[in-house]
Each structure stands twice: as C-alpha cells, then as structure tokens.
Amino acid sequence: MTREKQVEHYDVIVIGGGPAGLTAAIYAGRARLNTLLIEKALIGGLATYTNSIENYSGFPNGPKGEYITNEMKKQAEEMGVKFKLTAVKSVDFEGDEKIVETFRNKFIAKSVIIATGGRPRTTGAQNEDKFLFDKGISFCATCDAAANTGKHVLVIGSGDAAIEEGMFLTKFADKVSVSVIHDEGKMDCNEIAREAAMANPKMAFIWNTVVDSFEGEDMLERINLKNLKTKEIIPVETDSCFEFIGYLPNTEIFQEKVKMSGSQYIITNERMETNYPGVFACGDVREKWLKQVATAVGDGAIAGFAAEKYIAETEQFEEILMQNEKPGLIFVYNAIDPDSRKFLSVIDSYEKSKQGAIAVNRVDVYKSTGLADRLGVKNYPAVVITHEGRISSILYEGICEEGFCTATFDELFKKACKDCNK
Amino acid sequence: MKEVILDCFGEACPIPLVKAQNAIEELEIGDVLIVQIDHSCAMKNVPEWATKAGHNVEIEEVDDSEWEVIIEKAK
Structure with a gap:
C-alpha cells in the first residue's frame, strides 16, 4: 500500500540545485514562470565541495563555492522560485505535460530543466566501498582537511582539483603524498599549480601508480598502490585518502529516455534542448568540453530562457495559430x-x-x-x-x-x- | 501507516540524529517520521544518515532556520 501522492502544477521544474540549476531557475523565475527547483541533497551542488573558487568572474577574492551558490539561491528566492529538498524518483517526458515524481509528490510541468550535474568518480579498487566518505576516503578537502591536522594523507589524481586541494591539505597535514598515474614530472593540472606543488616541501609524489586496494578493519589504515611499470605494490600507511579523479554524470533516472553520450552525459544542442521538446539540460550533466561554475551559469541562463520561449510558443501555437x-x-x-x-x-x-x-x-x-x-x-x-x-x-x-x-x-x-x- | 513527529527544536548535534535513529526503529515500513530541527548541522547529518540507510527523505524549510526532515521508512 502506498500513500497517495500530492499533485502540484508548475510552469518549470528544475532538477538539481547547483550553479546551472540555480541560474536556470533565476531566469525562469524572472520571466514570471511558476518555478520549482528540486535538489536531493543541499543547495549548491559540487561547487560547495571547493574551498576556494579563484576563476569565477566578478568574485576576485577566491570565495568559497558555497558562498557563491548561497548568493544564487537568495537571488532565485527573490525571483519567487520555490525549493524542494528531496530526490526525484522518476520522470515521464513523453506527453506535453512533463511528470516528475518524488516520494511524496507528483509534479506536473510544462517544461523541465535537467541540471543534475555529476559526482566524484571512484577508483574501483578493492575494498573501496568499505571506506567511502566517513571511513577514510573523502572527495572534499574543504570538508575533511581540518580533521587531518598533523597527519599524513594520500591524494589520488593529478588534475587541477587534485593538486589544488592537495596544496590546501598541506596547511593542515604534515605530509601530503600524491599518487600520479603518469611518468615523473607529468601531471594533468595547469602549469602554475604543477610548479607550486613540486616546490611545496610537504608534498611528495608517487609516480606511475594507481590504487590496488584499500586496507583496514573498520576504518581505513593502509592503501596499497601499484606501480604500473614495475607491478610493485607500494603500501602507504594512512587513515585518510582524498580521491580527485574526475566525475560521473547523475543521469540514472533519465536512462533510456533522454538521449545520452557513451559516457552517459546528456546530449543537447546549443539551446540546451534534449531529444524531448520542452526538456532542457544544462551544466555538468551535459556532454560538453569545459565544466566550470562559469560555464554552468551560462548553460543555465540559456536553459531558463529556452524554457520560457518554449512555454510562450506552446501557448501561442495552441491557442492562436x-x-x-x-x-x-x-x-x-x-x-x-x-x-x-x-x-x-x-x-x-x-x-x-x-x-x-x-x-x-x-x-x-x-x-x-x-x-x-x-x-x-x-x-x-x-x-x-x-x-x-x-x-x-x-x-x-x-x-x-x-x-x-x-x-x-x-x-x-x-x-x-x-x-x-x- | 502512521506519522510520528519528533520535536528536536533547540537540540544540537548529535542529539537529533540519535533521537531519529532510535525513533525509526520503533516504526514499520511505510511509516513516516518527521524530525523538527533548528540546528543547521542536523539538516546535514539526519538526511545523510536516512538516505544512506535507504529511506525516502525530504527536507522542508518550515520557517527561517527551522526545518522538518520527513523520513519514510523504506526498509
């Protein structure tokens, strides 16, 4: 027996409350559309995992990601956007009425904007599941750095996030080891970060390695790295590991509905249109080249504007033409x-x-x-x-x-x- | 299917979480627990725990800095 779901009607439903979704909601709200934003965790998305955003135009002092997204939320609220903090369970985009269901509600909208973003990718190494989040493996230096004061921590990855967050960790930890998949001296991050990291006396690099297994009783105690060239296993004694090896899109609930790329990112055109009329996608969930707060905001603006145009055109088409x-x-x-x-x-x-x-x-x-x-x-x-x-x-x-x-x-x-x- | 309200107003972490964990033990699958909180840390750890435990969760801001975490017991 299931509880009856309460039905609510909206013009626009935005799924996901990161910078892309918030911006889309601001545009839709400003166009006086009755707009609902649904977020499964906390407003702000992955941007809130970053301690400092140095390259978002107009915010010169490297504010916390959370600061920027809180300001966006405030702006959306001023535009009359409503918020719902719960997970979307299913969607149906087939008809003119788009249906989005949560466990307590059935929402019906004229247009839906998908802004579900991504989540950190994991290594897939042995025993990883046992130690995720609060058991030793973290994806957020901002959240967990202070708990590592005076310790030795291991960072996996060499992209911008890995190196910049690794540098941040040196403010707390005594030593930060970095497992890099590439040959000595080669990293995926930008050159400035690479130079700064190489010069940082607290940072040590373990080249040509990937994680082979995570070991420990209840909590993480040791990480066995594997040298890809020599096949040698290198044990690293630490109870704290940070993984920064990219992201996966949050598109499970749209599978076999919305058209996606091979790696499950949603395919849109430059107007953020998906294969369903009236359904748009924006931000990190899209198949695109550069995933940044700035590009998410740009996408969101287009999606919000496109949704408004779509709704206006639908009304004009049906009622007048x-x-x-x-x-x-x-x-x-x-x-x-x-x-x-x-x-x-x-x-x-x-x-x-x-x-x-x-x-x-x-x-x-x-x-x-x-x-x-x-x-x-x-x-x-x-x-x-x-x-x-x-x-x-x-x-x-x-x-x-x-x-x-x-x-x-x-x-x-x-x-x-x-x-x-x- | 019943609905139980758990008043945790004025209580700091981890009290709301512990209370919610105990309260859900008493409920049947399909029952709903509504945890009322006004400490923002509980807004994070209560839903996090409930989601990880496999329950359905929704957070509603009922007033300025007052929230209801609605948990439907799913297993």
Missing part, C-alpha cells in the same frame, strides 16, 4: 529578409478582403524558429492554411510570379472546406 473557430492563414516570414517582407502587404490586403472570415496570423522567425518548426515549415516565406485547428496545406514561394496569389489561397481554402469561401 491552431485556433479552430475559423479557417486560418499563417504567414511565416523572416523580418530581416526583404523578399519575405514584401508579401506582408499581400497578406494584409487578403485579410481585409475576407472581412474577418479568416483568421490571419503572422509568424516572424527572426528571433526563433520554434513556431515555424512546430508548423513543419522549413523555408521562408511560407503560407500555412489551417482548417478546424489542423494544418491542411503549406505553400512555399514560386506559386505564381508575384509570389503568393490570393487566388491560390482561395483555392486551398475551398479544397480544405467547401463552405469556407462562399
């Missing part, structure tokens, strides 16, 4: 194309001659081709004839020498409905 009270004529044109524009007067005079018997609408594709796409119009200018709320024919250029002949319109209306042109 696909009206079923009268026969309809829709002129699709590009306002910056002079050839396209010159037919406007033809359409105007046709509309006047029909004295309100035909509903005439004009769709400018200059800013967005969304409505034209829904009409199935690929070239502009074009004329779409509708009858009883359905498209009966689409007319492109070259129908007659002057472009669109009003006589042709009459013909098409006649074909669509015998009573219309009496």
Whole structure:
C-alpha cells in the first residue's frame, strides 16, 4: 500500500540545485514562470565541495563555492522560485505535460530543466566501498582537511582539483603524498599549480601508480598502490585518502529516455534542448568540453530562457495559430529578409478582403524558429492554411510570379472546406 | 501507516540524529517520521544518515532556520 501522492502544477521544474540549476531557475523565475527547483541533497551542488573558487568572474577574492551558490539561491528566492529538498524518483517526458515524481509528490510541468550535474568518480579498487566518505576516503578537502591536522594523507589524481586541494591539505597535514598515474614530472593540472606543488616541501609524489586496494578493519589504515611499470605494490600507511579523479554524470533516472553520450552525459544542442521538446539540460550533466561554475551559469541562463520561449510558443501555437473557430492563414516570414517582407502587404490586403472570415496570423522567425518548426515549415516565406485547428496545406514561394496569389489561397481554402469561401 | 513527529527544536548535534535513529526503529515500513530541527548541522547529518540507510527523505524549510526532515521508512 502506498500513500497517495500530492499533485502540484508548475510552469518549470528544475532538477538539481547547483550553479546551472540555480541560474536556470533565476531566469525562469524572472520571466514570471511558476518555478520549482528540486535538489536531493543541499543547495549548491559540487561547487560547495571547493574551498576556494579563484576563476569565477566578478568574485576576485577566491570565495568559497558555497558562498557563491548561497548568493544564487537568495537571488532565485527573490525571483519567487520555490525549493524542494528531496530526490526525484522518476520522470515521464513523453506527453506535453512533463511528470516528475518524488516520494511524496507528483509534479506536473510544462517544461523541465535537467541540471543534475555529476559526482566524484571512484577508483574501483578493492575494498573501496568499505571506506567511502566517513571511513577514510573523502572527495572534499574543504570538508575533511581540518580533521587531518598533523597527519599524513594520500591524494589520488593529478588534475587541477587534485593538486589544488592537495596544496590546501598541506596547511593542515604534515605530509601530503600524491599518487600520479603518469611518468615523473607529468601531471594533468595547469602549469602554475604543477610548479607550486613540486616546490611545496610537504608534498611528495608517487609516480606511475594507481590504487590496488584499500586496507583496514573498520576504518581505513593502509592503501596499497601499484606501480604500473614495475607491478610493485607500494603500501602507504594512512587513515585518510582524498580521491580527485574526475566525475560521473547523475543521469540514472533519465536512462533510456533522454538521449545520452557513451559516457552517459546528456546530449543537447546549443539551446540546451534534449531529444524531448520542452526538456532542457544544462551544466555538468551535459556532454560538453569545459565544466566550470562559469560555464554552468551560462548553460543555465540559456536553459531558463529556452524554457520560457518554449512555454510562450506552446501557448501561442495552441491557442492562436491552431485556433479552430475559423479557417486560418499563417504567414511565416523572416523580418530581416526583404523578399519575405514584401508579401506582408499581400497578406494584409487578403485579410481585409475576407472581412474577418479568416483568421490571419503572422509568424516572424527572426528571433526563433520554434513556431515555424512546430508548423513543419522549413523555408521562408511560407503560407500555412489551417482548417478546424489542423494544418491542411503549406505553400512555399514560386506559386505564381508575384509570389503568393490570393487566388491560390482561395483555392486551398475551398479544397480544405467547401463552405469556407462562399 | 502512521506519522510520528519528533520535536528536536533547540537540540544540537548529535542529539537529533540519535533521537531519529532510535525513533525509526520503533516504526514499520511505510511509516513516516518527521524530525523538527533548528540546528543547521542536523539538516546535514539526519538526511545523510536516512538516505544512506535507504529511506525516502525530504527536507522542508518550515520557517527561517527551522526545518522538518520527513523520513519514510523504506526498509
């Protein structure tokens, strides 16, 4: 027996409360859309795992990630965004109504923005599961550095996060060893971090190694590294290990629904559109090149804007263009194309001659081709004839020498409905 | 299926967590425990424990710096 879920309706549901989701929510909220943001843990996402963000424009003093995301949350709240702190259990994007379910609610929205981000990747070495998080293996120096005061800790990885967080750990620990998969002197991080790390007397590097196993009773006691070249096992005595070897996308609940890359990141176009109309994805969960707070914010802005456009276009499409009270004529044109524009007067005079018997609408594709796409119009200018709320024919250029002949319109209306042109 | 409210207002960590862990023992699968807290640390460790234990969790901010952690016992 399950409890009945409470149903709530929204314009936009954002799944995930990191910088991308928060920014998307700010844009949607600012467009006066009824917006809900659902986050399974704490607001801020992975950005809150970083002790200091040095390269987010406009914040010159290297603030904590948490500081930046708290400010974003405040801004979203001011825009009227509602927050729900719980995990999404399932989604259904098939219909026009998008359904997002948590364990207590069924949310129905016109548009959904996926901003679920990623999580730290683990090594997959023996016994790793036994020691994750509070048993010795951490992914967050900010969270756990202070507990390592005076100790020896091991860092796995050599990317920016590994080296920068490793340097941060030297403020607390006596010694920070770093297991690097590459040959001596080679790291994945930026050159400045590499030089600083090599010069840091508290940092020691164990080259050409990966983790073979994690050992200990209840808590981590020892890590066996393996030299990839010599196959030698190198035991490192420590009860504290930090893994910084990349991220995995949080896309499990979207599998076999939303189109993804081989590594399970969601594929979008530059408008953050997924394979479902009205469903957008932004931030680290997307297949993209650079994953930063700055790029997540950029993605979020686009997704929030795109959701607003999608909703507005849906309403315009259904209520105005696909009206079923009268026969309809829709002129699709590009306002910056002079050839396209010159037919406007033809359409105007046709509309006047029909004295309100035909509903005439004009769709400018200059800013967005969304409505034209829904009409199935690929070239502009074009004329779409509708009858009883359905498209009966689409007319492109070259129908007659002057472009669109009003006589042709009459013909098409006649074909669509015998009573219309009496 | 019952709903139990656990008042932990004014109590600092780890008291809300210990109380919640004890309270959930008394419940059946499908029952809901609502832990009321006003210490932000409990907002982290109570949901973390409940999620790891496999229960369904939702946090609701009921007032400024007052939260309800809603836990549905799932195993």
